[in-house]
Amino acid sequence: MDSILVTGNSALNGVIPVAGSKNACLTLMPATLLSEEPLTLTNAPQLSDIRTMGALLESLGTEVNSLQGGKVIVLDTRAISTHTADYDIVRKMRASILVLGPMLARGGHAVVSLPGGCAIGARPVDLHLRGLEVLGAELDLRDGYVHAKASGGLKGATFEFPFVSVGATENVLMAATLAKGTTVLKNAAREPEIVDLAECLIKMGAQIEGHGTSMLTIQGVDSLQGATHPVVPDRIELGTYMLAPAICGGKINFTGGCRALVGAFADKLEEVGISIEESNTGLVVERKDNRVTAVDVTTEPYPGFPTDLQAQMMALLCTAEGTSVLEETIFENRFMHAPELMRMGAQIDVSGGTAKVTGVDQLKSAPVMATDLRASVSLILAALAAEGETVVSRVYHLDRGYERVEEKLSACGARIERISG
Ligand code: EPZ
Numbered sequence: 355m356d357s358i359l360v361t362g363n364s365a366l367n368g369v370i371p372v373a374g375s376k377n378a379c380l381t382l383m384p385a386t387l388l389s390e391e392p393l394t395l396t397n398a399p400q401l402s403d404i405r406t407m408g409a410l411l412e413s414l415g416t417e418v419n420s421l422q423g424g425k426v427i428v429l430d431t432r433a434i435s436t437h438t439a440d441y442d443i444v445r446k447m448r449a450s451i452l453v454l455g456p457m458l459a460r461g462g463h464a465v466v467s468l469p470g471g472c473a474i475g476a477r478p479v480d481l482h483l484r485g486l487e488v489l490g491a492e493l494d495l496r497d498g499y500v501h502a503k504a505s506g507g508l509k510g511a512t513f514e515f516p517f518v519s520v521g522a523t524e525n526v527l528m529a530a531t532l533a534k535g536t537t538v539l540k541n542a543a544r545e546p547e548i549v550d551l552a553e554c555l556i557k558m559g560a561q562i563e564g565h566g567t568s569m570l571t572i573q574g575v576d577s578l579q580g581a582t583h584p585v586v587p588d589r590i591e592l593g594t595y596m597l598a599p600a601i602c603g604g605k606i607n608f609t610g611g612c613r614a615l616v617g618a619f620a621d622k623l624e625e626v627g628i629s630i631e632e633s634n635t636g637l638v639v640e641r642k643d644n645r646v647t648a649v650d651v652t653t654e655p656y657p658g659f660p661t662d663l664q665a666q667m668m669a670l671l672c673t674a675e676g677t678s679v680l681e682e683t684i685f686e687n688r689f690m691h692a693p694e695l696m697r698m699g700a701q702i703d704v705s706g707g708t709a710k711v712t713g714v715d716q717l718k719s720a721p722v723m724a725t726d727l728r729a730s731v732s733l734i735l736a737a738l739a740a741e742g743e744t745v746v747s748r749v750y751h752l753d754r755g756y757e758r759v760e761e762k763l764s765a766c767g768a769r770i771e772r773i774s775g
Contacts (some may be wrong), residue, residue, distance in 0.1 A: 357747040358760065360737035361769035362719065365604035368766035372592045372610040372636065373399040374585035376755050378547040379427075380449040381524045382554050382585060383407045386416055386429035387456035388532060389558055391580030393429045398585050400424035403447055403754045410443045410450050414457070434461050441467035441498060447754075448472060451479050452521065454502060455529035458491055464502045468495070473726045475685035481519045485526035488513040489533050510535030510574050518543050518655040523570070524551055530572040531560040539570040545656040546615055550586040557581035589615035590662045591756060594731050596620075596639045598763065600628045601670045601739040605640035606766055607633060618659045622667070625649045626674060648676030648713060653684050665691045665732035672700035673739055674713035682707045691729035694722040698736050698744065719744040727755040734759065738768055745773070 374397035384407070386393040398404060400423065408418045408427070415435030419428040437457055444450040444467040457464035469479065483493055483500065489508040494501040510533045515522060523543040528551070530537035542548070544566055552565030558581045561573035592611045599606045600623060613620055613632055620630050623639070626646040631638045648671060653661040661684035671678040672695055682688045689709050692702045697720040701712040719742030724730030730752040737744035749772075752759060760770050 355747065355775065356749050357745050357773045357775065358734060358749050358752070359771050359773055360734060360744045360746065362738050362740040362742065362744065364602065364767060364769065366598050366602045366606060366738070366763070366766040366768055367604045369607045369609060370595050370762050370766065372587045372608055373757050375399070375547060375550070375588040375590075376401055376403055377449075377520075377590070378550045379404055379585045380407055381452055381547060381551050382583065383411060383427070383429060384452045384456050385528055385551065385554060385558070386411065386431045387414065387434060387453060388460055388528060389578040389580060390432050393558070393580060394582040395427045395429070396425065396582065396584045398425055398427045399588065400757045401754060402750075403449070406443065406447045407449065410439060410453065413440065413443060414453065437461055437464050439464075439466040444469055448477060449521070451482060452525055452528070454482065454500065455486060455525035458486065458502045458504055459508055459529040459532040462504050462507060466500050466502070468498055468500060473690065474688045477685070479521070481515055481522035482525045485513050485515070485522055485539070486529055489526070489529055489537065508533035510537040510572070512538040512540070514540035515542060517541070520545050520547065523548055527551065527562070527570060527572065528555070530574060531555055531562070531578060533572075533574040535574055537572040537574065539572070540568065542568050542570045543655060544568060546586055546589060554581060554583040557583055587611060587615060590660065592616055592637070593619045593660070593663045594666050594735070594756070595762065596623060596630075596637070597666050597670050597735050598738060598766070598768070599639050600626070600641055600646060601673060601735050603641045604766070605638065607636060607638045609636040611637040613637060617657055619663050619667075622649055622651055622659060626670070646670060646674045648674045648678040650679045652681040655684070661685060661688060662728055664688060665728040666735055668692070668702070668709065668711060669695060669732040669735040671711045672702070672713060672717060672736060677710060677712045680709045680711060682709075690725040691732045694725070694729070694733055695736055697722055698740055700736070716741055718742060721745050721747065724748045724751045727751045731756060731759070734770070738763070738770070
């Protein structure tokens with residue numbers, strides 16, 4: 355299993371290009387199942403999760419062609435050859451559940467394994483299922499699989515999500531594009547990844563209004579066509595790397611980044627004393643003062659502070675002057691990085707969904723272990739600011755969501771290398 359060795363405590367200066375969004379790409383790829391014609395995605399990130407989604411789609415009959423080193427993915431689903439998404443693939447990645455809505459909408463039936471538990475929370479898929487049921491799907495849960503049928507086809511309806519779910523909005527939105535009549539989704543997620551999906555579906559011929567707001571109106575059509583669509587830049591990758599100059603000092607230009615993608619997060623960074631400016635090519639982030647100040651953070655659905663940046667923000671606040679309170683409201687177990695950060699000298703007190711972080715002058719190196727994707731990268735950020743050599747182990751999590759981490763950070767002067775093993 356690979357590890358990452360970081361020798362910390364040096365300022366970072368340079369340029370980091372922002373990759374295409376992992377989470378947008380993971381919902382755009384299953385959209386291929388809605389059409390007989392090819393869907394071409396450009397600006398795709400090169401990540402193991404994307405390869406896993408490719409393998410899942412191939413197992414369903416999609417021809418998957420990866421061009422330009424994975425930056426362009428051509429998906430061709432002339433016919434869905436099997437309607438079963440197997441446990442062996444689904445258990446590797448929860449986003450696999452996103453094949454359910456499109457398969458059901460196009461073929462009238464689908465069998466998809468339930469994803470099971472996850473390190474950051476229980477993460478049930480009940481809202482995905484309830485939304486599809488409202489569109490007329492008959493569901494049967496057997497042997498760990500959802501068996502879904504829509505004999506006469508799906509039918510448009512109104513559904514109000516009891517709380518905001520990104521994945522459930524995506525699944526039901528895709529299904530509704532081929533349902534008969536009008537679907538209205540209330541309390542829908544507004545994340546940029548949903549807007550990206552809606553824009554791609556519209557290019558494919560779908561009739562969607564309201565994306566980016568909490569009410570989506572979808573007028574079902576008989577079929578969708580092929581399209582070419584660039585994946586939106588990854589706001590979580592951008593936010594993560596914006597924390598690198600914030601925690602280490604220095605100045606980095608993030609090409610392809612824009613403030614609109616990271617609004618609430620950028621506001622918090624400015625509050626702690628980081629300068630953020632839009633340039634012709636992207637966003638320039640600089641730490642001008644010696645130390646950042648404490649700030650309270652509560653995670654919320656978009657446009658609030660993203661849960662996917664909470665672990666990384668915690669790494670920064672471990673070095674801030676004063677005490678910060680972080681409240682995690684999206685997932686019930688998303689502080690697994692806290693004990694690892696404490697091994698590096700951080701002062702953190704976790705109680706339920708709240709973490710109180712009292713900044714220290716200097717983090718110190720220690721061997722640490724990654725528990726999930728965003729926890730991994732928060733440990734890398736802490737290691738970049740720490741005195742001495744830190745080894746972060748179990749970094750396979752990292753490769754799910756960050757492409758060429760070592761290359762991107764070393765281009766800015768970080769001393770970081772991968773140890774294969
Ligand atoms: C998406 O997960 C992202 N994943 C997550 O990214 C992200 O943390 C999350 O949205 C929140 O922004 C992808 O896009 C592939 P949700 P998703 O449905 O769709 C509960 C990362 O690090 N819920 O918005 O699964 C759920 O348990 C990750 O890249 C139900 O109870 O998230 C959670 O508490 C991990 N029933 C809350 O809703 C459901 O049917 C929000 O989850 C669905 C969700």
